[in-house]
Amino acid sequence: MKLKTLSTVKITPKLLLNLIQLPFKKVEKPCIYCPGICISVCPTFINTGNLSLSPLGYSRYEDLGRNNCLKCWRCVSECPLSYPLPESYASEVKLTLEVLKKRETVLLSARNLDEKYSYGLSELLGTGLILINGLVERYDEGRPVNPSSLKRILRALKNYRKVYTISPESHHTLSVPLLIENLSGFSIRLNYNGPIHIPCLLLNREEKIIQALISIGVRPTKIIRDQCLKMEEPDGLSLCPRASMRNVKTIFDEILASLSY
Template identity: 45%
Template sequence: MLRAVKITPKLVVRFAFLPFRKVRNPCLYCPGICIASCPTYLSSGNILLSPIGYARFHDIAREKCLKCWRCVQECPLGYNLPETYSKPVKISLRIVRPGRLILVADEEIDLQLAEHLSESLGTGLAVVKGVAERYNNGSPIEYKTLKKAKRVLSGAELAVACSPEVSHALGIDFLGIHLKDLGIKLNYEGPIHIPCLLKSQREKLLKSLEDAGVRPTFVDEEECIKLSIKENYLYLCPIAKKHGVRTIFDLISY
Protein backbone atom coordinates (compact mmCIF):
# COMPACT_ATOMS: atom_id res chain seq x y z
CA MET A 1 0.00 0.00 0.00
CA LEU A 2 1.34 3.43 -0.94
CA ARG A 3 0.93 6.28 1.50
CA ALA A 4 1.38 9.96 0.93
CA VAL A 5 4.03 11.63 3.06
CA LYS A 6 3.53 15.20 4.10
CA ILE A 7 6.72 17.17 3.50
CA THR A 8 7.38 19.44 6.49
CA PRO A 9 10.44 21.59 7.31
CA LYS A 10 11.24 19.24 10.18
CA LEU A 11 11.18 16.23 7.85
CA VAL A 12 13.43 17.98 5.33
CA VAL A 13 15.97 18.77 8.05
CA ARG A 14 15.89 15.18 9.29
CA PHE A 15 16.61 13.85 5.81
CA ALA A 16 19.24 16.50 5.11
CA PHE A 17 21.24 15.48 8.15
CA LEU A 18 20.64 11.74 7.87
CA PRO A 19 24.15 11.08 6.44
CA PHE A 20 25.70 12.81 9.47
CA ARG A 21 24.26 10.16 11.78
CA LYS A 22 26.23 7.45 10.00
CA VAL A 23 29.70 8.91 10.53
CA ARG A 24 31.85 9.17 13.64
CA ASN A 25 32.54 12.89 13.28
CA PRO A 26 29.75 14.81 11.50
CA CYS A 27 31.76 18.06 11.79
CA LEU A 28 33.94 16.83 8.95
CA TYR A 29 30.93 16.92 6.61
CA CYS A 30 29.25 20.07 7.91
CA PRO A 31 29.72 23.45 6.18
CA GLY A 32 30.06 25.17 9.57
CA ILE A 33 26.55 25.76 10.92
CA CYS A 34 27.93 26.61 14.34
CA ILE A 35 30.99 28.75 13.60
CA ALA A 36 29.11 32.04 14.04
CA SER A 37 28.72 31.09 17.70
CA CYS A 38 32.38 30.17 18.26
CA PRO A 39 34.21 32.85 20.33
CA THR A 40 37.69 31.98 19.05
CA TYR A 41 36.57 32.15 15.43
CA LEU A 42 34.68 35.44 15.94
CA SER A 43 37.67 37.05 17.63
CA SER A 44 40.27 35.78 15.15
CA GLY A 45 38.46 35.25 11.84
CA ASN A 46 40.66 32.18 11.46
CA ILE A 47 38.75 29.10 10.28
CA LEU A 48 41.38 26.93 11.93
CA LEU A 49 40.26 28.34 15.29
CA SER A 50 36.69 27.22 14.79
CA PRO A 51 34.83 23.92 15.17
CA ILE A 52 35.74 23.15 11.56
CA GLY A 53 39.43 23.37 12.43
CA TYR A 54 39.10 21.81 15.88
CA ALA A 55 37.33 18.76 14.41
CA ARG A 56 40.38 18.10 12.25
CA PHE A 57 43.27 19.15 14.50
CA HIS A 58 42.76 18.01 18.07
CA ASP A 59 46.14 19.25 19.26
CA ILE A 60 45.11 22.78 18.33
CA ALA A 61 41.65 22.21 19.80
CA ARG A 62 42.99 21.16 23.19
CA GLU A 63 45.00 24.38 23.37
CA LYS A 64 42.80 26.96 21.65
CA CYS A 65 39.18 25.81 21.99
CA LEU A 66 37.51 27.44 25.01
CA LYS A 67 35.35 24.36 25.73
CA CYS A 68 32.33 26.63 26.06
CA TRP A 69 30.02 24.09 24.39
CA ARG A 70 28.42 26.80 22.21
CA CYS A 71 29.02 24.76 19.08
CA VAL A 72 27.17 21.86 20.70
CA GLN A 73 24.23 24.11 21.55
CA GLU A 74 24.02 25.30 17.94
CA CYS A 75 24.55 21.89 16.32
CA PRO A 76 21.34 20.36 14.87
CA LEU A 77 22.61 16.97 16.05
CA GLY A 78 23.88 18.14 19.43
CA TYR A 79 27.25 16.62 18.59
CA ASN A 80 29.68 16.97 21.51
CA LEU A 81 32.75 18.02 19.56
CA PRO A 82 34.82 19.05 22.64
CA GLU A 83 34.45 15.53 24.00
CA THR A 84 36.52 14.21 21.10
CA TYR A 85 39.68 16.10 22.07
CA SER A 86 40.79 13.95 25.01
CA LYS A 87 40.26 10.64 26.75
CA PRO A 88 37.34 10.22 29.16
CA VAL A 89 37.78 11.54 32.69
CA LYS A 90 36.55 9.80 35.81
CA ILE A 91 34.75 11.95 38.34
CA SER A 92 34.13 11.27 42.00
CA LEU A 93 31.68 12.91 44.37
CA ARG A 94 31.47 12.85 48.15
CA ILE A 95 29.06 14.40 50.60
CA VAL A 96 31.00 16.58 53.03
CA ARG A 97 27.96 17.86 54.88
CA PRO A 98 24.53 16.24 54.42
CA GLY A 99 21.42 18.37 54.15
CA ARG A 100 17.99 18.77 52.58
CA LEU A 101 19.56 21.23 50.14
CA ILE A 102 23.10 20.56 48.98
CA LEU A 103 25.57 22.88 47.27
CA VAL A 104 27.83 21.03 44.83
CA ALA A 105 31.31 22.38 44.09
CA ASP A 106 34.32 21.21 42.12
CA GLU A 107 37.52 20.66 44.05
CA GLU A 108 39.52 22.92 41.72
CA ILE A 109 36.96 25.49 40.58
CA ASP A 110 34.97 26.75 43.56
CA LEU A 111 35.43 24.62 46.68
CA GLN A 112 36.54 27.44 48.97
CA LEU A 113 33.62 29.61 47.90
CA ALA A 114 31.13 26.76 48.34
CA GLU A 115 32.44 25.92 51.80
CA HIS A 116 31.85 29.50 52.90
CA LEU A 117 28.39 29.62 51.32
CA SER A 118 27.34 26.29 52.77
CA GLU A 119 28.38 27.23 56.28
CA SER A 120 26.78 30.68 56.07
CA LEU A 121 23.50 29.50 54.52
CA GLY A 122 23.24 26.34 56.59
CA THR A 123 23.09 23.96 53.64
CA GLY A 124 24.71 20.65 52.87
CA LEU A 125 27.87 20.43 50.78
CA ALA A 126 29.13 17.95 48.19
CA VAL A 127 32.53 18.03 46.51
CA VAL A 128 33.13 16.64 43.03
CA LYS A 129 36.53 15.97 41.49
CA GLY A 130 37.29 15.83 37.77
CA VAL A 131 34.86 18.41 36.38
CA ALA A 132 37.57 21.05 35.95
CA GLU A 133 39.52 18.66 33.73
CA ARG A 134 36.48 18.30 31.46
CA TYR A 135 36.33 22.04 30.77
CA ASN A 136 40.09 22.44 30.50
CA ASN A 137 40.61 19.58 28.05
CA GLY A 138 37.15 18.79 26.69
CA SER A 139 37.18 15.29 28.15
CA PRO A 140 33.94 13.32 28.20
CA ILE A 141 32.88 12.07 31.63
CA GLU A 142 33.06 8.33 32.08
CA TYR A 143 29.41 7.30 32.23
CA LYS A 144 29.70 4.92 35.19
CA THR A 145 31.28 7.59 37.39
CA LEU A 146 28.68 10.17 36.33
CA LYS A 147 25.87 7.72 37.17
CA LYS A 148 27.41 7.03 40.57
CA ALA A 149 27.76 10.76 41.34
CA LYS A 150 24.12 11.38 40.51
CA ARG A 151 23.11 8.44 42.68
CA VAL A 152 24.99 9.95 45.63
CA LEU A 153 23.13 13.24 45.14
CA SER A 154 19.73 11.60 44.73
CA GLY A 155 19.24 11.49 48.50
CA ALA A 156 19.01 15.27 48.71
CA GLU A 157 15.75 17.11 48.15
CA LEU A 158 17.61 19.64 46.01
CA ALA A 159 21.20 19.74 44.74
CA VAL A 160 22.47 22.92 43.07
CA ALA A 161 25.82 23.75 41.48
CA CYS A 162 27.91 26.74 42.54
CA SER A 163 29.56 26.94 39.11
CA PRO A 164 28.33 26.72 35.51
CA GLU A 165 30.82 23.92 34.92
CA VAL A 166 29.40 21.65 37.62
CA SER A 167 25.84 22.50 36.56
CA HIS A 168 26.57 21.54 32.95
CA ALA A 169 28.62 18.44 33.74
CA LEU A 170 26.21 16.88 36.25
CA GLY A 171 23.00 18.12 34.67
CA ILE A 172 21.82 19.92 37.82
CA ASP A 173 20.52 23.46 38.25
CA PHE A 174 22.84 26.37 38.86
CA LEU A 175 22.62 28.06 42.27
CA GLY A 176 21.32 31.27 40.65
CA ILE A 177 18.07 29.53 39.69
CA HIS A 178 17.26 28.72 43.32
CA LEU A 179 18.01 31.99 45.09
CA LYS A 180 14.54 31.95 46.70
CA ASP A 181 15.06 28.40 48.02
CA LEU A 182 18.35 29.54 49.53
CA GLY A 183 16.81 32.64 51.08
CA ILE A 184 19.15 34.92 49.10
CA LYS A 185 18.29 38.54 48.32
CA LEU A 186 20.45 40.69 46.05
CA ASN A 187 20.66 44.40 45.39
CA TYR A 188 22.10 45.24 41.99
CA GLU A 189 21.24 47.28 38.93
CA GLY A 190 23.40 47.16 35.82
CA PRO A 191 24.64 44.85 33.05
CA ILE A 192 24.95 41.13 33.72
CA HIS A 193 26.74 38.33 31.92
CA ILE A 194 25.17 34.93 31.20
CA PRO A 195 27.85 32.19 31.01
CA CYS A 196 28.04 30.05 27.89
CA LEU A 197 27.28 26.87 29.82
CA LEU A 198 24.10 28.37 31.32
CA LYS A 199 22.47 29.56 28.10
CA SER A 200 19.95 26.73 28.23
CA GLN A 201 18.86 27.93 31.69
CA ARG A 202 18.66 31.59 30.65
CA GLU A 203 14.95 32.31 31.20
CA LYS A 204 14.75 30.61 34.59
CA LEU A 205 17.98 32.26 35.63
CA LEU A 206 16.88 35.78 34.68
CA LYS A 207 13.55 35.37 36.46
CA SER A 208 15.24 34.11 39.61
CA LEU A 209 17.74 36.99 39.57
CA GLU A 210 15.02 39.58 39.08
CA ASP A 211 12.88 38.06 41.86
CA ALA A 212 15.92 38.25 44.14
CA GLY A 213 16.44 41.96 43.46
CA VAL A 214 18.69 42.12 40.39
CA ARG A 215 17.64 44.77 37.86
CA PRO A 216 19.48 44.05 34.59
CA THR A 217 20.05 47.00 32.28
CA PHE A 218 21.71 44.76 29.70
CA VAL A 219 22.15 41.00 29.35
CA ASP A 220 25.35 39.87 27.63
CA GLU A 221 25.34 36.26 26.51
CA GLU A 222 27.68 36.59 23.54
CA GLU A 223 31.05 37.39 25.10
CA CYS A 224 33.02 34.52 26.62
CA ILE A 225 34.61 35.18 29.98
CA LYS A 226 37.73 33.31 28.86
CA LEU A 227 38.34 35.94 26.19
CA SER A 228 36.84 39.15 27.49
CA ILE A 229 36.17 40.69 30.93
CA LYS A 230 34.27 43.92 31.53
CA GLU A 231 34.76 45.60 34.90
CA ASN A 232 31.24 47.03 35.14
CA TYR A 233 29.42 43.73 34.58
CA LEU A 234 27.97 41.35 37.14
CA TYR A 235 29.29 37.83 36.51
CA LEU A 236 27.82 34.50 37.58
CA CYS A 237 31.01 32.46 37.22
CA PRO A 238 33.16 31.83 40.32
CA ILE A 239 36.25 31.93 38.09
CA ALA A 240 35.48 35.60 37.38
CA LYS A 241 36.65 36.36 40.92
CA LYS A 242 40.17 35.50 39.78
CA HIS A 243 39.96 38.47 37.39
CA GLY A 244 38.97 40.83 40.19
CA VAL A 245 35.50 41.62 38.80
CA ARG A 246 32.19 41.59 40.66
CA THR A 247 30.29 38.32 40.86
CA ILE A 248 26.88 37.30 42.15
CA PHE A 249 28.64 35.75 45.15
CA ASP A 250 30.00 39.15 46.21
CA LEU A 251 26.40 40.41 46.57
CA ILE A 252 25.17 37.63 48.81
CA SER A 253 24.68 38.82 52.36
CA TYR A 254 24.53 36.28 55.15
Protein backbone atom coordinates in the same frame (compact mmCIF):
# COMPACT_ATOMS: atom_id res chain seq x y z
CA MET B 1 20.45 28.33 10.76
CA LYS B 2 21.67 31.88 11.39
CA LEU B 3 22.11 34.39 8.56
CA LYS B 4 25.56 35.15 9.97
CA THR B 5 26.47 31.49 9.39
CA LEU B 6 25.22 31.52 5.84
CA SER B 7 27.47 34.45 5.04
CA THR B 8 30.47 32.79 6.71
CA VAL B 9 30.38 29.32 5.16
CA LYS B 10 29.55 28.28 1.64
CA ILE B 11 26.58 25.93 1.82
CA THR B 12 26.44 23.85 -1.34
CA PRO B 13 23.75 21.27 -2.18
CA LYS B 14 26.38 18.52 -1.71
CA LEU B 15 27.24 19.75 1.78
CA LEU B 16 23.58 20.00 2.72
CA LEU B 17 22.97 16.46 1.47
CA ASN B 18 25.91 15.20 3.54
CA LEU B 19 24.50 16.90 6.61
CA ILE B 20 20.97 15.58 6.15
CA GLN B 21 22.35 12.04 5.85
CA LEU B 22 24.51 12.33 8.96
CA PRO B 23 22.00 11.06 11.54
CA PHE B 24 21.70 7.85 9.49
CA LYS B 25 25.43 7.23 9.08
CA LYS B 26 27.82 5.85 11.66
CA VAL B 27 30.41 8.61 11.82
CA GLU B 28 32.86 9.45 14.55
CA LYS B 29 33.53 13.03 13.55
CA PRO B 30 30.47 14.64 11.96
CA CYS B 31 32.30 17.97 11.54
CA ILE B 32 34.31 16.43 8.70
CA TYR B 33 31.09 16.37 6.63
CA CYS B 34 29.63 19.61 7.90
CA PRO B 35 30.08 23.14 6.51
CA GLY B 36 30.44 24.49 10.03
CA ILE B 37 26.90 25.45 10.92
CA CYS B 38 28.11 26.34 14.40
CA ILE B 39 31.07 28.56 13.59
CA SER B 40 29.23 31.88 13.89
CA VAL B 41 28.98 31.36 17.67
CA CYS B 42 32.57 30.17 18.23
CA PRO B 43 34.44 32.86 20.19
CA THR B 44 37.89 31.92 18.85
CA PHE B 45 36.63 32.13 15.26
CA ILE B 46 34.74 35.38 15.89
CA ASN B 47 37.85 36.89 17.42
CA THR B 48 40.29 35.85 14.70
CA GLY B 49 38.25 35.17 11.56
CA ASN B 50 40.56 32.17 11.12
CA LEU B 51 38.78 28.95 10.07
CA SER B 52 41.56 26.87 11.64
CA LEU B 53 40.49 28.34 14.98
CA SER B 54 36.89 27.24 14.55
CA PRO B 55 35.11 23.92 15.09
CA LEU B 56 36.11 23.00 11.53
CA GLY B 57 39.79 23.38 12.36
CA TYR B 58 39.55 21.82 15.83
CA SER B 59 37.75 18.73 14.57
CA ARG B 60 40.38 18.12 11.90
CA TYR B 61 43.51 18.96 13.89
CA GLU B 62 43.20 17.70 17.47
CA ASP B 63 46.26 19.58 18.72
CA LEU B 64 44.70 22.86 17.58
CA GLY B 65 41.50 21.97 19.44
CA ARG B 66 43.31 20.79 22.54
CA ASN B 67 45.25 24.04 22.79
CA ASN B 68 42.91 26.68 21.38
CA CYS B 69 39.29 25.54 21.73
CA LEU B 70 37.88 27.21 24.84
CA LYS B 71 35.61 24.23 25.61
CA CYS B 72 32.80 26.74 26.04
CA TRP B 73 30.23 24.40 24.42
CA ARG B 74 28.59 27.19 22.41
CA CYS B 75 29.00 25.18 19.19
CA VAL B 76 27.13 22.21 20.66
CA SER B 77 23.94 24.18 21.10
CA GLU B 78 24.06 25.25 17.43
CA CYS B 79 25.01 21.84 16.01
CA PRO B 80 22.04 20.01 14.46
CA LEU B 81 23.52 16.77 15.84
CA SER B 82 24.53 18.25 19.22
CA TYR B 83 27.96 16.77 18.57
CA PRO B 84 30.05 17.33 21.72
CA LEU B 85 33.20 18.52 19.93
CA PRO B 86 34.60 20.27 23.04
CA GLU B 87 35.01 16.93 24.82
CA SER B 88 36.77 15.12 22.02
CA TYR B 89 40.39 16.11 22.60
CA ALA B 90 41.58 13.76 25.32
CA SER B 91 40.93 10.52 27.19
CA GLU B 92 38.02 9.93 29.58
CA VAL B 93 37.90 11.36 33.06
CA LYS B 94 36.18 9.67 36.04
CA LEU B 95 34.00 11.82 38.24
CA THR B 96 34.18 11.24 42.00
CA LEU B 97 32.43 12.73 45.01
CA GLU B 98 33.70 13.69 48.46
CA VAL B 99 31.05 14.35 51.09
CA LEU B 100 32.46 17.13 53.29
CA LYS B 101 29.34 18.00 55.31
CA LYS B 102 26.17 15.89 55.37
CA ARG B 103 22.75 17.60 55.47
CA GLU B 104 19.40 17.04 53.74
CA THR B 105 20.07 20.05 51.52
CA VAL B 106 23.54 20.19 50.05
CA LEU B 107 25.64 22.49 47.92
CA LEU B 108 27.61 20.68 45.23
CA SER B 109 31.00 22.27 44.72
CA ALA B 110 33.27 21.61 41.74
CA ARG B 111 36.93 21.18 42.68
CA ASN B 112 39.18 23.91 41.29
CA LEU B 113 36.18 25.81 39.93
CA ASP B 114 34.09 27.27 42.70
CA GLU B 115 35.47 26.28 46.13
CA LYS B 116 36.28 29.93 46.81
CA TYR B 117 32.54 30.57 47.13
CA SER B 118 30.88 27.28 47.95
CA TYR B 119 32.61 26.70 51.30
CA GLY B 120 31.49 30.10 52.64
CA LEU B 121 28.03 29.82 51.10
CA SER B 122 27.34 26.39 52.59
CA GLU B 123 28.36 27.76 56.01
CA LEU B 124 26.14 30.84 55.79
CA LEU B 125 23.18 29.04 54.18
CA GLY B 126 23.41 26.09 56.60
CA THR B 127 23.63 23.48 53.85
CA GLY B 128 25.79 20.39 53.55
CA LEU B 129 28.73 20.38 51.16
CA ILE B 130 29.82 17.84 48.56
CA LEU B 131 32.87 18.20 46.36
CA ILE B 132 32.91 16.80 42.83
CA ASN B 133 36.23 15.98 41.16
CA GLY B 134 36.81 15.76 37.42
CA LEU B 135 34.63 18.52 36.01
CA VAL B 136 37.45 20.94 35.43
CA GLU B 137 39.10 18.27 33.27
CA ARG B 138 35.97 18.06 31.14
CA TYR B 139 35.63 21.80 30.59
CA ASP B 140 39.29 22.84 30.49
CA GLU B 141 40.99 19.88 28.87
CA GLY B 142 38.19 18.54 26.68
CA ARG B 143 37.98 15.10 28.32
CA PRO B 144 34.71 13.14 28.03
CA VAL B 145 33.18 11.91 31.27
CA ASN B 146 33.33 8.19 31.97
CA PRO B 147 29.65 7.08 31.71
CA SER B 148 29.71 4.65 34.69
CA SER B 149 31.20 7.28 36.98
CA LEU B 150 28.48 9.70 35.88
CA LYS B 151 25.75 7.14 36.67
CA ARG B 152 27.30 6.50 40.10
CA ILE B 153 27.31 10.21 40.92
CA LEU B 154 23.72 10.70 39.81
CA ARG B 155 22.66 7.76 42.00
CA ALA B 156 24.57 9.11 45.01
CA LEU B 157 22.99 12.57 44.69
CA LYS B 158 19.53 11.01 44.94
CA ASN B 159 20.25 10.42 48.66
CA TYR B 160 19.78 14.13 49.35
CA ARG B 161 16.49 15.99 49.57
CA LYS B 162 17.80 18.99 47.64
CA VAL B 163 21.07 19.59 45.81
CA TYR B 164 22.10 22.98 44.44
CA THR B 165 25.19 24.07 42.59
CA ILE B 166 26.86 27.34 41.80
CA SER B 167 29.06 26.23 38.89
CA PRO B 168 27.59 26.17 35.38
CA GLU B 169 29.76 23.09 34.77
CA SER B 170 28.01 20.97 37.46
CA HIS B 171 24.63 22.08 36.19
CA HIS B 172 25.59 21.26 32.61
CA THR B 173 26.95 17.77 33.36
CA LEU B 174 24.56 16.66 36.12
CA SER B 175 21.46 18.86 35.63
CA VAL B 176 21.73 19.87 39.29
CA PRO B 177 19.53 22.94 39.96
CA LEU B 178 21.37 26.24 40.11
CA LEU B 179 21.53 28.05 43.43
CA ILE B 180 21.04 31.38 41.63
CA GLU B 181 17.63 30.20 40.42
CA ASN B 182 16.60 29.22 43.95
CA LEU B 183 17.81 32.07 46.15
CA SER B 184 14.29 33.04 47.19
CA GLY B 185 14.05 29.70 49.07
CA PHE B 186 16.89 30.95 51.28
CA SER B 187 15.19 34.33 51.87
CA ILE B 188 18.04 36.16 50.13
CA ARG B 189 17.50 39.73 48.86
CA LEU B 190 20.11 41.44 46.72
CA ASN B 191 20.45 45.09 45.90
CA TYR B 192 22.27 45.09 42.54
CA ASN B 193 21.50 47.41 39.68
CA GLY B 194 23.70 47.01 36.55
CA PRO B 195 24.81 44.72 33.68
CA ILE B 196 24.67 40.94 34.12
CA HIS B 197 27.00 38.50 32.35
CA ILE B 198 25.50 35.11 31.37
CA PRO B 199 28.11 32.28 31.24
CA CYS B 200 28.34 30.29 27.97
CA LEU B 201 27.03 27.09 29.58
CA LEU B 202 23.92 28.86 30.92
CA LEU B 203 22.83 30.70 27.77
CA ASN B 204 19.84 28.39 27.33
CA ARG B 205 18.59 29.23 30.86
CA GLU B 206 18.96 32.98 30.56
CA GLU B 207 15.27 33.81 30.83
CA LYS B 208 14.63 31.65 33.91
CA ILE B 209 17.75 32.89 35.67
CA ILE B 210 17.00 36.56 35.04
CA GLN B 211 13.39 36.13 36.26
CA ALA B 212 14.65 34.44 39.43
CA LEU B 213 17.18 37.22 40.04
CA ILE B 214 14.62 39.97 39.46
CA SER B 215 12.35 38.30 42.03
CA ILE B 216 15.03 38.74 44.70
CA GLY B 217 15.76 42.40 43.96
CA VAL B 218 18.34 42.35 41.13
CA ARG B 219 17.73 45.00 38.46
CA PRO B 220 19.64 44.08 35.26
CA THR B 221 20.32 47.11 33.02
CA LYS B 222 21.93 45.02 30.27
CA ILE B 223 22.44 41.30 29.55
CA ILE B 224 25.91 40.32 28.30
CA ARG B 225 25.77 37.07 26.31
CA ASP B 226 28.63 37.30 23.85
CA GLN B 227 31.64 37.37 26.14
CA CYS B 228 33.32 34.07 26.97
CA LEU B 229 35.10 34.35 30.29
CA LYS B 230 37.92 32.16 29.10
CA MET B 231 38.77 34.79 26.50
CA GLU B 232 37.92 38.17 28.03
CA GLU B 233 36.67 39.87 31.16
CA PRO B 234 32.97 40.64 30.91
CA ASP B 235 32.04 44.17 31.94
CA GLY B 236 29.21 43.29 34.28
CA LEU B 237 28.35 41.19 37.32
CA SER B 238 29.10 37.60 36.27
CA LEU B 239 26.96 34.59 37.13
CA CYS B 240 30.01 32.32 36.81
CA PRO B 241 32.28 31.61 39.78
CA ARG B 242 35.26 31.39 37.39
CA ALA B 243 35.00 35.14 36.84
CA SER B 244 36.66 35.76 40.18
CA MET B 245 39.86 34.21 38.77
CA ARG B 246 39.87 37.15 36.32
CA ASN B 247 39.09 39.68 39.03
CA VAL B 248 35.52 40.17 37.81
CA LYS B 249 32.87 40.61 40.49
CA THR B 250 30.36 37.77 40.65
CA ILE B 251 26.86 37.34 41.95
CA PHE B 252 28.36 35.12 44.65
CA ASP B 253 30.30 38.09 46.02
CA GLU B 254 26.95 39.90 46.27
CA ILE B 255 25.26 36.94 47.99
CA LEU B 256 28.09 36.47 50.49
CA ALA B 257 28.06 40.21 51.26
CA SER B 258 24.29 40.16 51.82
CA LEU B 259 24.54 37.11 54.12
CA SER B 260 27.39 38.53 56.14
CA TYR B 261 25.34 41.52 57.36
